[in-house]
Amino acid sequence: MKTKHLISALLLVSSGLTLLASCNGGSVDTVKAIESNYDNQNKTIELTGEFDAPSFTFSSGKSKTMAMNFVVKSHAFSSEKFTAFSVILPVGTEKNNVLFDLPADQKNYTLKNFYVFDNNGEKNNLDSHTTFKMTGTVHYSELEKPENEREKDNFSYTITDVSFVKD
Template identity: 80%
Template sequence: MKTQKIIPALLVAALGLTSLSSCNGTSVDTIKAMESNYDNHNKTIELTGEFDAPSFTFSSGKSKTMAMHFVVKPHAFSSEEFTAFSVILPVGTEKNSVLFELPEGQKNYSLKNFYVIDKNGEKINLDTHTTFKMKGTVHYSELEKPEAEQDKSNFSYKITDVSFEKD
């Protein structure tokens, strides 16, 4: 009788360890570092999380890039989120790009209107909340100014040369 109770208990413990091992602390640490120092300047970073629609208004339908948000969580069951802003993706239907489809006459948009095309060419709607592994290069605009004009507390960045795939 004890064996019948031990086996399910071991299975539950194994599942618990598996879910904890899928923690995303590295991505959270990377975002925290990007927002507090320049150590990642011109370096390629890797994050695991979800793309989110940017907060913007449309000025023209001719933009060739879109600054997306990329949201990471410490672990799968966490409500705490950390966002990498300004993940620059080309607009279009090529690999590693974003596509925005807003039907004529519709004024409001949601995640249903955004698609990303991953490095394998798969078109994925953001409303599915798919998890991606994303790589890109971090650039701090403040470091492009002459040193005397730099504000060492401004950690605004852009992530360019982005590639991503479903996790």
């Protein structure tokens, strides 16, 4: 009887590890694809991961949008990260918005200074490293140029019309 329980437990653990190891490979594949070809032009993509602060500072508090980063991993225990850059969110406190709150006497920002409001209107601080399921539409700036002026290896993009919920 003890052997049956041991075999059952091993099968359960093995199944669980396999599930965890493959849980987010689709998001990684999507990020790799948007950075290597134009197949996702004007297509809605779905990613699972967490928002990260942009890698620059802001010159004005009057901006109506903010380009955020969205980090995905192949699975929960992976140290390898892939980042979707230029995820454009409206600035504010409405659903699917970002809020940047930096006190006047503070010069450097951290994740604690950023909040996102998900599709349900729930306020989430980026420092909590909350996982979201995010959808948005991919646009490549290079494809806006006349075909004879395009650089074939410039895959700069923005992701707009973004909505997200806790995963």
